[in-house]
Amino acid sequence: MQTQVTPSFSPLYSQIKALILQSLQAGEWKPGEAIPSEIDLASRYGVSQGTVRKAIDELAAENLLIRRQGKGTFVATHATRQVQTRFLRLVPDSASENNPGSDTYAENGKNILVDRTITACSRERATKDIAKALRLKTGDAVVYIQRVLAYKDKDGKGSAIPTILEDIWLAGSSFKGLNLERLAQSKAPMYAMFESEFGVNMVRASEKIRAVNPSKEQANLLQVKMDEPLLRVERIAYTYNDTPIEVRTGLYRTASRHYKNDLQ
Amino acid sequence: MQTQVTPSFSPLYSQIKALILQSLQAGEWKPGEAIPSEIDLASRYGVSQGTVRKAIDELAAENLLIRRQGKGTFVATHATRQVQTRFLRLVPDSASENNPGSDTYAENGKNILVDRTITACSRERATKDIAKALRLKTGDAVVYIQRVLAYKDKDGKGSAIPTILEDIWLAGSSFKGLNLERLAQSKAPMYAMFESEFGVNMVRASEKIRAVNPSKEQANLLQVKMDEPLLRVERIAYTYNDTPIEVRTGLYRTASRHYKNDLQ
DNA sequence: CAGTGGTCTAGACCACCAA
DNA sequence: TGGTGGTCTAGACCACTGC
Numbered sequence: 001m002q003t004q005v006t007p008s009f010s011p012l013y014s015q016i017k018a019l020i021l022q023s024l025q026a027g028e029w030k031p032g033e034a035i036p037s038e039i040d041l042a043s044r045y046g047v048s049q050g051t052v053r054k055a056i057d058e059l060a061a062e063n064l065l066i067r068r069q070g071k072g073t074f075v076a077t078h079a080t081r082q083v084q085t086r087f088l089r090l091v092p093d094s095a096s097e098n099n100p101g102s103d104t105y106a107e108n109g110k111n112i113l114v115d116r117t118i119t120a121c122s123r124e125r126a127t128k129d130i131a132k133a134l135r136l137k138t139g140d141a142v143v144y145i146q147r148v149l150a151y152k153d154k155d156g157k158g159s160a161i162p163t164i165l166e167d168i169w170l171a172g173s174s175f176k177g178l179n180l181e182r183l184a185q186s187k188a189p190m191y192a193m194f195e196s197e198f199g200v201n202m203v204r205a206s207e208k209i210r211a212v213n214p215s216k217e218q219a220n221l222l223q224v225k226m227d228e229p230l231l232r233v234e235r236i237a238y239t240y241n242d243t244p245i246e247v248r249t250g251l252y253r254t255a256s257r258h259y260k261n262d263l264q
Numbered sequence: 265m266q267t268q269v270t271p272s273f274s275p276l277y278s279q280i281k282a283l284i285l286q287s288l289q290a291g292e293w294k295p296g297e298a299i300p301s302e303i304d305l306a307s308r309y310g311v312s313q314g315t316v317r318k319a320i321d322e323l324a325a326e327n328l329l330i331r332r333q334g335k336g337t338f339v340a341t342h343a344t345r346q347v348q349t350r351f352l353r354l355v356p357d358s359a360s361e362n363n364p365g366s367d368t369y370a371e372n373g374k375n376i377l378v379d380r381t382i383t384a385c386s387r388e389r390a391t392k393d394i395a396k397a398l399r400l401k402t403g404d405a406v407v408y409i410q411r412v413l414a415y416k417d418k419d420g421k422g423s424a425i426p427t428i429l430e431d432i433w434l435a436g437s438s439f440k441g442l443n444l445e446r447l448a449q450s451k452a453p454m455y456a457m458f459e460s461e462f463g464v465n466m467v468r469a470s471e472k473i474r475a476v477n478p479s480k481e482q483a484n485l486l487q488v489k490m491d492e493p494l495l496r497v498e499r500i501a502y503t504y505n506d507t508p509i510e511v512r513t514g515l516y517r518t519a520s521r522h523y524k525n526d527l528q
Numbered sequence: 529c530a531g532t533g534g535t536c537t538a539g540a541c542c543a544c545c546a547a
Numbered sequence: 548t549g550g551t552g553g554t555c556t557a558g559a560c561c562a563c564t565g566c
Contacts, residue, residue: 009562011535037551048537053552061325063528069552070544087527205527210518211475211493229475229493235527254474258498261525263351263469264327273543275554301532312556317533333533334563 016045017055024064024075025240031077031195035065038073064203064240078191078202085189087205087237089259090164090252092151112152114160119221120146121180123172130169133236133247141172145183148221151257162222165214165251174200174245200245205237209259218251231259280309281319288328288339289504295341295459299329302337328467328504342455342466349453351469351501353523354428354516356415376416378424383485384410385444387436394433397500397511405436409447412485415521426486429478429515438464438509464509469501473523482515495523 020035029035038056042049056073059065063086066074078084124144131138145168150160170178175198186193194200212232219226231252236244252259284299293299302320306313320337323329327350330338342348388408395402409432414424432454434442439462450457458464476496483490495516500508516523 013535034551039551050538051536054535056552067552068545070546070550072551089525089527207525207527209473209495209523209525211495211516212518213491213493227477227491229477231473231475231495234522252475254476259473261353261471261473263353263471263499277554298532303532314557315555318554320533331533332564334531334565336532336564 012047013051013054013058016041016047016052017058019045020055020059021064021240027199029075031075031201032079034072034074062204076201076203078189078195084192087191087202087235089261090231090254090257091260092257113149114152115148115150117148117150118145118180118183119148120144121183124169126169130247134169134171134244136171143170143172143175143178144168145170161253163253163257165218165222167249169247171245174198201239202237202246203239204242205235208234210234212251214251222251222253224253228253230254233259276311277315277318277322280305280311280316281322283309284319284323285328285504291463293339295339295465296343298336298338326468340465340467342453342459348456351455351466351499353471353525354495354518354521355524356521377413378416379412379414381412381414382409382444382447383412384408385447388433390433394511398433398435398508400435407434407436407439407442408432409434425517427517427521429482429486431513433511435509438462465503466501466510467503468506469499472498474498476515478515486515486517488517492517494518497523 020041023029023035035041036044038049038052041052041056045052056065056067060067060073063076066076068074076083078086122144124142125139126134126136126142128138130136130142131140134142136142145166147166147168148162149164149166150162152158152160175194178198182197183193186197188196191202194202210232211229213226214222214224214228214230216226218230219228222230224230231250231254233248233250233252235246235248235250237246237248239245284305287293287299299305300308302313302316305316305320309316320329320331324331324337327340330340332338340347342350386408388406389403390398390400390406392402394400394406395404398404398406400406409430411430411432412426413428413430414426416422416424439458442462446461447457450461452460455466458466474496475493477490478486478488478492478494480490482494483492486494488494495514495518497512497514497516499510499512499514501510501512503509
């Protein structure tokens, strides 16, 4: 491990970070597992513990690793209860007392998911737009999924209310063998299932949000009128190495829920 | 500076951080100014440079301080061009190629603000809701402002399009002397003006987003039909010490713009 | 050139966890 | 009790800025 020559100087810890990232990508340490201790990594890379520390610090800040004092450093996973809805910002109005940072977005209040209905699942060829977003060629294989999520409102009273309609496109090459059967029988959240079944770990996402009215079909699926204003959330989700692997368009009902965002 | 006794142990750097925060709050160092060098602060607090460093690192991560190699560490300000729209996530569709993190939210593409029209400015008594959000008592003095922001679309062609309608409530005690005149004659962005004129530095905010239809009055001000779906963004903005000081409800047109959010 | 933040090291010690 | 991450130090050196 050498410090670099002048052109675009990259500090040591940053090179170590890249090496750790490489191991994560290669699956050397799986989600949920512990990575080697800081001292081990230091001797492995021939640097001091402090340098490894700084590399891990950054990866932890990006939610790729989780540090636990006294136990070790672990690969982030969507399987743990606290991060299951890491990318879902829609929360009940009763939750989130507008105290940013006071708690995670997950499961505050009574955000009880009652029902996940898969309304479509098929292998398709990527349209131009989907291909561009997933960095594929038009016509490449993609998996298309459509589903409806229903929640119970306050205190679990009343019946389940269809709240989210999602259209999902996945890069076909990473999800060989995914079909309606396997989807339907999985009880885990989707991203947790992607992780355990396909070794795909979602790490980051970018969303574009608009207000729209639903089409007739969409209104039907969500059981709303066509003049109901809905949040339209276009997401691109990425794995390690900034590889886009999922495009997801969600339609959210926001009558008794809202999209929560903390700015800093 | 002593390391603390056992009950709820707080590390040294964290105590230093609190002290720096205190000085920021007290206005010892003003926005835009440099704070003392790490070495100075270290000797001032009687700790090592590394400890001060870690305290500053956290404040920099929270965007309260800005580090500039070779120059010093500066108090964050809304006056600099790059952070003027730090809390505005609405960007033109042409910008933001869905490459999260690739650039800031400000001024990418052709996000040209053409016109800021103040449609109301008065001193009012806080309603129950506003009072609660601002941690005041119902009936306490607040400043109410309403304004419309108009932008030019792609390449500055065409006329200005009213795009954002904002209702703003400010804690009266912090904005004595703010009136329509002073508002109207200020050319700077609102948060920059708050900073220079009232010593109020917005540091953090929390937003709740919904899809709604406008009222008749709102539709009028934005020059849209009443069935146009709009983004409704309820923001509470905070100064140092997590003190809420502004409530702002925005109605955004999202026909050719979107609210951009990066999840991580 | 001096002054600032940025990196890297080596070592001591502390807090937390599990066995 | 031993192993892990977390804190703190002191010192050396590097990269960047402005005089």
